[in-house]
Amino acid sequence: MKIGISCYPTYGGSGVVATELGKALAARGHEIHFITYALPYRLNGYYHNIFFHEVKVPEYPLFEYPPYALALATKMADIALNEKLDVIHSHYAIPHSLSAYLARDMIKDRHRLKIITTLHGTDITLVGADASFLRITRHSIDQSDAVTAVSDFLRQETLKTFKPKVPINVIYNFIKEIPRMDKDCMDIRKRLAPGGEPVLIHLSNFRPVKRISDIIHIADRVLKEIPIRLVMIGDGPERPLAERMVRRLGIRDNVSFLGKQDDVYCLLSMGDIFLMPSETESFGLAALEAMSCGLPVVTSNAGGLPELNVHGETGFHAEVGDIESMSRQVMQILRNPALKEKLSKQARQIAFERFHSDIIIPQYINLYESVLAEDH
Ligand code: GMT
Secondary structure, eight states, rough: OEEEEEEESSSSSSHHHHHHHHHHHHHOOOEEEESSSOOOOOOOOOTTTTEEEEEEOOOTTOOSSSSHHHHHHHHHHHHHHHHTOEEEESSSSSIHHHHHHHHHHHHTOOOEEEEEEHHHHHHOOOOOOOHHHHHHHHHHHHHHSHHHEESSHHHHHHHHHOOOOOEEEEEEOBBOSSOOHHHHHHHHHHHHHSSSSOEEEEOOOOOOGGGGHHHHHHHHHHHTTTTEEEEOOOOTHHHHHHHHHHHHOGGGGEEEEEESSHHHHHHHOOSEEEOOOOOOSOOHHHHHHHHHHOOOEEEEOOHHHEEEEBBBTEEEEEEEOHHHHHHHHHHHHHHHHHHHHHHHHHHHHHHHHBHHHHHHHHHHHHHHHHHTTTOO
């Protein structure tokens, strides 16, 4: 198949899923065309069967708000015609599936183009539910030939918020690499925890929904009883606040802010426990990546997190904001090596048994094929 993929290309789970999906499809012989404003950040290097088309928005004094959605639609239409795309797979409803809908409409007399929309979460739980976007998000969903959501939670939210006319299929986020813990990762660990302290890890885009201050409070509580290190990977609006909190609490020497990083698997695999106390999380890809590296995860029970973090098997979860319970859960794991070993084994096992790309990618391929077979 010839598949166009549109996504937010910078840091963020939806872009990671879109890029890894494109790479996995290309490796299976499909031709992939990424259509977006920047090279997706995990598309670093040459990949056979993958092409990148940059969308440029013309600058013009009249355009106070550059019309990206329209430039994207035009580019999608051009690429669909020139490359004879079968499908455009839009990750995130706004604006990607709306642009795909416009592209399909523009070329409908000359070319048959199908649209798949994958909903990732914030497009539904935050952006889509905002009154100013509700109607247009619903329209983008309804105009898609097939729609997927990354968890059952998100499927339910979509049904509740938008009452769509089309069915919503659940296709989970996935992992692929066999995580490694080589000497370089061990060296990083030695530098970050020179006294051999256990390492707690968090990875996100530091937006308010991630409840970064809960993570700092958990580390602070645990530190009163166990000498640990907290490693914060990523960057975003809450980072300055988190750094201030760390200074105020006097735990600066125990916390490292690494900023944005490329080799997240190496960094995750040198940790002991992954923390994700999010306010809302449609899936929680970073937690799944940590599980695949054998880290027990301590998370909130928000959104789709319990669909991957099975309480007592892969780690623990607690109510959003329940710092007390999450701190206790972290200490319980750190004080009990046999429990830690068991959770670590199960976390990795569940990650690979339920969410491996070999299980998830065929679900996308089946969906493309069923949509393409529809008018024949
Ligand atoms: O988590 C973020 O803030 C980024 C966001 C995105 O749209 O890129 O992630 C969402 O999509 C990921 C991939 O499907 C999910 O794993 C995340 O749970 C989801 N984030 C939220 O729902 C907050």
